[in-house]
Amino acid sequence: MLIAGANIEPFFIYPKQFFKKIYYYLCFSKKSRMILTIDVGNTRIKSAVFEQNTVLETSVFLKETLEESIEKIFKKFSNIEVLVLSSVGKIDEKGLDFLFGRIKIHVIDRDQPFPFQNNYATPNTLGIDRMVLVAGAVLQFPAQNRLIIDAGTCVTYDYVDQNDVYHGGAISPGTRLRYEAMHNYTAKLPLLELEDIEKVVGNSTSNSMHSGVVNGLTFEIDGYINAIKAEKENFIIILTGGDANFLAKRLKNTIFANSNFLLESLNSLYQYQINND
Ligand SMILES: Nc1ncnc2c1ncn2[C@@H]1O[C@H](COP(=O)(O)OP(=O)(O)O)[C@@H](O)[C@H]1O
Ligand SMILES: CC(C)(COP(=O)(O)O)[C@@H](O)C(=O)NCCC(=O)O
Ligand SMILES: [K+]
Known part of the structure; x- marks a missing residue:
């Protein structure tokens, strides 16, 4: 039965869903x-x-x-x-x-509907942010292999295949953590702020640290992409997070950089969830 353009089940069969859909219809048709x-x-x-x-x-x-x-x-x-x-x-x-x-x-919590099959061995410990990124990639880039890299406090790598099966990925320290770890766990290394550095061969303590963090992470990301591309074809690679714009220009691989990708994914996942509740 169709009521006023909303796809609504008869309320005598599913009363809760009926009123929920009426509510969403009234809210979201504005x-x-x-x-x-x-x-x-x-x-x-x-x-x-x-x-x-x-x-x-x-x-x-x-x-x-x-x-x-x-x-x-x-x-x-x-x-x-x-x-x-x-x-x-x-x-x-x-x-x-x-x-x-x-x-x-x-x-958003992990018991809600998500548009992918989750094959992570410990789904109850998977970060909600990673689940949202994967959902956003599936909804925005259908029918292709996707790798989502989020360079935030940690750098997360998430692989979801063209059949919308999520397999997992990797977690490593982000730029700030790398600088802080070197400072906190040594006697002599200063605490530095992230800096754009052209040199690979650092000729001072600070240049060596910048090269280690910036080139280290750039090589890691390119290396990770190359390793996964060697196994699978037809890939889109999305780079997001606080350091996405800084890192994007340094990478050799073609990537789609969007520092708002998680926020956009929250919007598209929400639309998906209210339609699949
Ligand atoms: N104004 C800023 N304050 C803190 N971190 C920043 C800022 N601008 C860029 N960054 C970078 O963004 C990273 C944090 O990214 P973000 O995606 O916000 O992390 P999270 O989602 O984990 O909170 C830090 O490693 C830092 O290098
Ligand atoms: C790996 C993270 C710390 C990344 O957080 P962020 O850098 O985005 O702040 C977060 O996704 C998390 O707490 N994950 C739980 C472990 C897991 O995903 O397996
Ligand atoms: K992250």
Whole structure:
């Protein structure tokens, strides 16, 4: 039975689904509906406001300023109806108590529907951020092998094949962790900030450290891509995370760099989940 354009089951058979679909239909048939997506990583919180699939604004903030940053966004975009949250950091929906009763909050968790088959041997320990990235890659790039690389606090590599089966990947330290580890676990090495370096042969302590971090990670990423490409064909490689733009220009492989990919994936996964609930 079709009611007002919404694909709705008769309510006497599925009363809960019926009212849920009516609710979503009324919410999302409005032209101006906006969605706020929030990604809580281990270093920073990233957010984006979407109207359909268009990003209106993105911001980055630390967990200490979560409430004021979100209030600022709500002041500017009063049509936000849903907040979609994924968190691997130390904030969960309790950190959003100040929004209670004001908007719908959709927290991504691993029991919800995802558009791929998960073959990770420990699915209950798989990072929610990685699951969102894989979902985004499957929804945005159908019917091809995909490798998603997220260069954040850690660098994560995630491989999902052309049949939408997720196999896993790799986790290694991100740039900041590499600099901090060298400083924290030695007597003599200073704590440096990430720097663009052309040299491969570092001629000082700082140049050697920059070369080790920057070239080390670049070679790692190219090496990882080459190793996986040697086994599979027809690949798209997506690079995202706080260091994506910095790293993209250094890589030899052709990649699709998009530092908002996780925020965009939250938007597309949310649409998928409300249609498959
Ligand atoms: N303003 C910034 N503050 C902190 N890290 C930054 C900043 N700009 C770029 N970065 C880089 O981004 C990385 C963190 O990326 P991000 O994707 O935000 O991590 P996470 O999702 O783990 O919080 C750091 O390794 C750092 O090199
Ligand atoms: C590997 C991560 C720490 C990456 O987090 P990020 O760098 O994005 O902050 C996160 O995805 C996580 O906690 N994963 C759990 C372990 C796993 O994915 O197997
Ligand atoms: K990451």
